[in-house]
Amino acid sequence: MKGIMKIILRNVLSAGGIAVLLLITNLIILISWATYSSKDQTPKYSISNISQGLKREGTNFTLSDEASSLITDKFQWAMLLSDDGKVIWSKNLPEDVPLSYTSSDIASFSKWFLNDYPVKEWKHENGLFVLGDSKNSTWRYDFEATETSMYNAPKWLLSGLIINFLIAILLAFLFGIRFFLSLRTVIKGVEDMAEKKPIFLNIKGSFKDLANNINITSKELLRQQKLIEKRATARNNWITSVSHDIRTPLSMIMGYSSSLEDNKNFSEEERKQFSIIRSQSEKIKQLVNDLNLTVKLEYEMQPLNIQSFYISELVRKVVVDHLNNLCDDKYTLQLSVSDEVQSYMLNGDMRLFERALNNIIGNSIKHNENGCDIFIEMKKKTEGCIIEIKDNGTGFKDDVLENLNSSNEMPTSTSHGLGLFIVKQIISVHGGTIHFENLENGSSIVLYINN
Amino acid sequence: MLDKLYANKGNIVTIDALCRAAWDDNLFGYENTLMVHIRRLREKIELEPSHPKYLLTVRGLGYKLVLEA
Numbered sequence: 001m002k003g004i005m006k007i008i009l010r011n012v013l014s015a016g017g018i019a020v021l022l023l024i025t026n027l028i029i030l031i032s033w034a035t036y037s038s039k040d041q042t043p044k045y046s047i048s049n050i051s052q053g054l055k056r057e058g059t060n061f062t063l064s065d066e067a068s069s070l071i072t073d074k075f076q077w078a079m080l081l082s083d084d085g086k087v088i089w090s091k092n093l094p095e096d097v098p099l100s101y102t103s104s105d106i107a108s109f110s111k112w113f114l115n116d117y118p119v120k121e122w123k124h125e126n127g128l129f130v131l132g133d134s135k136n137s138t139w140r141y142d143f144e145a146t147e148t149s150m151y152n153a154p155k156w157l158l159s160g161l162i163i164n165f166l167i168a169i170l171l172a173f174l175f176g177i178r179f180f181l182s183l184r185t186v187i188k189g190v191e192d193m194a195e196k197k198p199i200f201l202n203i204k205g206s207f208k209d210l211a212n213n214i215n216i217t218s219k220e221l222l223r224q225q226k227l228i229e230k231r232a233t234a235r236n237n238w239i240t241s242v243s244h245d246i247r248t249p250l251s252m253i254m255g256y257s258s259s260l261e262d263n264k265n266f267s268e269e270e271r272k273q274f275s276i277i278r279s280q281s282e283k284i285k286q287l288v289n290d291l292n293l294t295v296k297l298e299y300e301m302q303p304l305n306i307q308s309f310y311i312s313e314l315v316r317k318v319v320v321d322h323l324n325n326l327c328d329d330k331y332t333l334q335l336s337v338s339d340e341v342q343s344y345m346l347n348g349d350m351r352l353f354e355r356a357l358n359n360i361i362g363n364s365i366k367h368n369e370n371g372c373d374i375f376i377e378m379k380k381k382t383e384g385c386i387i388e389i390k391d392n393g394t395g396f397k398d399d400v401l402e403n404l405n406s407s408n409e410m411p412t413s414t415s416h417g418l419g420l421f422i423v424k425q426i427i428s429v430h431g432g433t434i435h436f437e438n439l440e441n442g443s444s445i446v447l448y449i450n451n
Numbered sequence: 452m453l454d455k456l457y458a459n460k461g462n463i464v465t466i467d468a469l470c471r472a473a474w475d476d477n478l479f480g481y482e483n484t485l486m487v488h489i490r491r492l493r494e495k496i497e498l499e500p501s502h503p504k505y506l507l508t509v510r511g512l513g514y515k516l517v518l519e520a
Contacts, residue, residue: 310477313467320512324462335511343479 007183008176015172019165051122051129054080054089061089061126071131076117081106081128088127097132112140182207186214193218196225232299243292247285254281290418293355297425304349304429311346311353311385311449312337312378318357319376322365330371333361340380347451348430356426359419360389360445368393372442384432384450392442404436420445453492456506456516465513489514 053067061080063071068091071078077092085101087093096115098105106128110121114130118138122129182205189201189211199218201211260266261274296302319335326333346353364374372393379386396404404420420436423445427434432449455472456464466485470478473488489508493500507515 310467310479313465313478316465316467316512320463320465320509323509323512324459337511342482 004177004180004184007180008173011172011176011179012169015168016165019168023161047120047122047129047131050078050131051124054078054124054129056126063091075131076134077132079130079132080124080126081130083127094132186210189214189218193221196222198222232301236295236299236301239292239295243288246288250281250285250288254278254285257281287418290422294418294422294425297422297429300429302352302429305351306347306349308345308347309350310342311344311387312342314350314353315357315376315378315387318354318361322358322361326365328371331365331368332373333376334374335376335378337378338380341378341385344380344385346385346430346449349426352426353430356423356447357387357389359423363419364389364391364393364443381448381450384448387447387449388444389447390439390442390444392439395438395441395443396436401436401438452488453516456514460516460518463509463513463515467513469513 050067050070053064053070055062055064071091077090077094077097079087079090079093079097081101082088085103085106087099094117097117098115101109109119113119114132116135117132118135118140119130119132122131182203185201185203186207189199192199193214200215203211257274257277261271261278263271266274293302315337316335319333323333361374364372368391372391374389374391377386377388377390379388400420404424424434427447427449430449431451432447434448435446437444437446452469452473455469466482467478470476470481470485473485474481478485489506490500493503493506496505497503505517507517509515
């Protein structure tokens, strides 16, 4: 409904605008025409001067030079009629002009034309001075109106204008409604298309081509959607089954190597080798798990176990777990939690968050074999909270850093950054953002969480 | 609480875990109460409660019960 009001209002406004514009244009044309033609006319109204230039001297008439030139320049011919209707003087008189006139003739040509010649008359001391122009040079219209109709003219004009204006607006209104009605189906179709619903628009009229195009686009979109879904499912299923297939024999390798490791019948050297087999198998298992998780997160096939939890409690737990399991003094872990963030509750998958934090801390430990100090700081922001994890180790490699910060694609070199890529995925499925940075010495990972 | 610490002897126990063990509730609001209880425990088991040797504080994280090796 908001749409229709907008369209109609816009239509009405533009119609009003067009009406006003037309009115102004017409007015300008009228005024310029009037001024132009009046400029053309003014010198012609010197008939009284010309008439005064004709003087009687005895039985002859003399015409002043000025009047004579005016007659030849501006008009064509002139004559003087005596009171009994005879031509007593003339200049350039055309042949088809009669030489005597009755009073009815005079009344007729004074109002209309004299043998199609437009003429003007002026009272002369010796009769009637008649000034003629060439044929078809002047358009004459005899105008007569009653006093009341002239008095009412402004009212009629004004009401005419108002009626014009109203008709324009009414038409605009009707066109607006028609436009909206035919557009509404198209809009609905496009909205449905955005929601990935199948659509088929059947519209006649000016939107027919548009509707057809939308139908075709919708079909194509649905086809691609299905294709993508099919591919994603296939890939996901494949990776799930492969990782399962790998994990089962791996568990057996780990189990047997672990028992061989404890077998006192082997020498110390041999037992160390079994230990290496076990720890490397564990790494493979971890890698397979990571691969599985990252693919599931990528295709949104990891069911999230959303619950409310204290993020500070989780961070403390992760830090303490690492501290308890670290048997090396090379690494130190420090946590600083601001008071406001102690009570901050987060809605999310606690296990995934724990995984993310473990990956970050584990990454710092794994890539800094000479030891490092890890410092975790939690702060409250107006919306959400910030967790910053810094270390003073070797930092990220440039390409890894670029890959982590810019793209949403999986890392190309799988041995590096898969763990952190999972962190990124986990944070983004929780609606947060993550920023990786290299410090002067060491690295910094900042998580912005708000929900 | 001591039970929880003893079960994880040699390891750090977070203040949250202690809180849940003692009151089955989250930490929020219990921080000071927890400190008082730790102090009481120290008075019972430490020779010098102000300079603990067994029940150690891990700043910002939790407490650790260290039994002499």
